[in-house]
Amino acid sequence: MSDSSTSARSLEDVVARVLPAVASIQAGSGRGTGFFVRSDSLLTNAHVVGSESTVRIQTAAKQYQGRVVRLSPGTDLALIQVYNADPQQPYLSLGSGRSVRAGQEVIAVGFALGVLSNTVTRGIVSALRTTRSVLLIQTDAAINPGNSGGPLVDRDGTVVGVNSMRVNGAQGSEGLAFAVAIDHGTELLQGNAPLTAAATPAQDLNRMMNGSSETSDLRERGETEYRRTLEQAVRSAAQIDDYWDRYSKSCLVSAARVGDRSWFAVFEPNGVRIVATSAYNCETWLGEVRTAAEGIRTALVAASETGRRHGVYPGVMRDLRRQHRLDWTGWER
Incomplete structure (x- = not known):
């Protein structure tokens, strides 16, 4: 009884620490999720910002304007810089997707449908996958439209991935959820050259799962x-x-x-x-x-x-x- 309540409180504490750093992103007519990695910078998915150069950012406490400063279609990640940033804006610690193990518990946070804030789902890591040079975390935590670009965190609240896609399984099997390992986001933050590729990670996965054909x-x-x-x-x-x-x-x-x-x-x-x-x-x-x-x-x-x-x-x-x-x-x- 004591262990169960301690675990529940621990999960609630993790979520309470993560939520202030998570934001809704509006890019043109598109919506998604992003999260602060510095007081003046956010990560999100490249497909969330699309071809837009400026975005609107809404946290639980503040609104910001921002601009897309780096885009990596090959990893489906984008880095956003905030105008008039608040030095007190909470942000998340970044870990490594390579450190997670199958069976490890993870938490996906975002804005379902781009508007429903504080959407939290819990799951486990099913496997680590690599498509081209992109490391992906497969999880059974629900990743829905609007959650894209939100953080996938471990039980310490450290980011291990960026929620990115749900891929339909072959022959009508249940779809699978994937997050891009945060290692690629760290590279983007450090100024490394963005990965350009003819296909996105989601497209590569669809080929792997359903078989490629002309x-x-x-x-x-x-x-x-x-x-x-x-x-x-x-x-x-x-x-x-x-x-x-x-x-x-x-x-x-x-x-x-x-x-x-x-x-x-x-x-x-x-x-x-x-x-x-x-x-x-x-x-x-x-x-x-x-x-x-x-x-x-x-x-x-x-x-x-x-x-x-x-x-x-x-x-x-x-x-x-x-x-x-x-x-x-x-x-x-």
């Missing part, structure tokens, strides 16, 4: 290209968002709700109605929105067609669009 490789390349097109489109969409919001209150009578962004209404026949008279030239405003929106539509339609030719599943493309707030009811018509 078809699967083609599908993977198609998915990568589709994601790249979406990242470019998001930057243009943000500019349209700003222009739409600036004049819609003065010019707009109604707009059909047909997708993730209000101005997607311009894609629909008679989807937008504007006022007849206004202090602003609303016809010109709407025409410019239509022109800019058409550029995004043309790019995404072409990317979808290329994705289909490469064998990318429609559901995968739909999920990627939703992640980037670029879904519209008309994409699959």
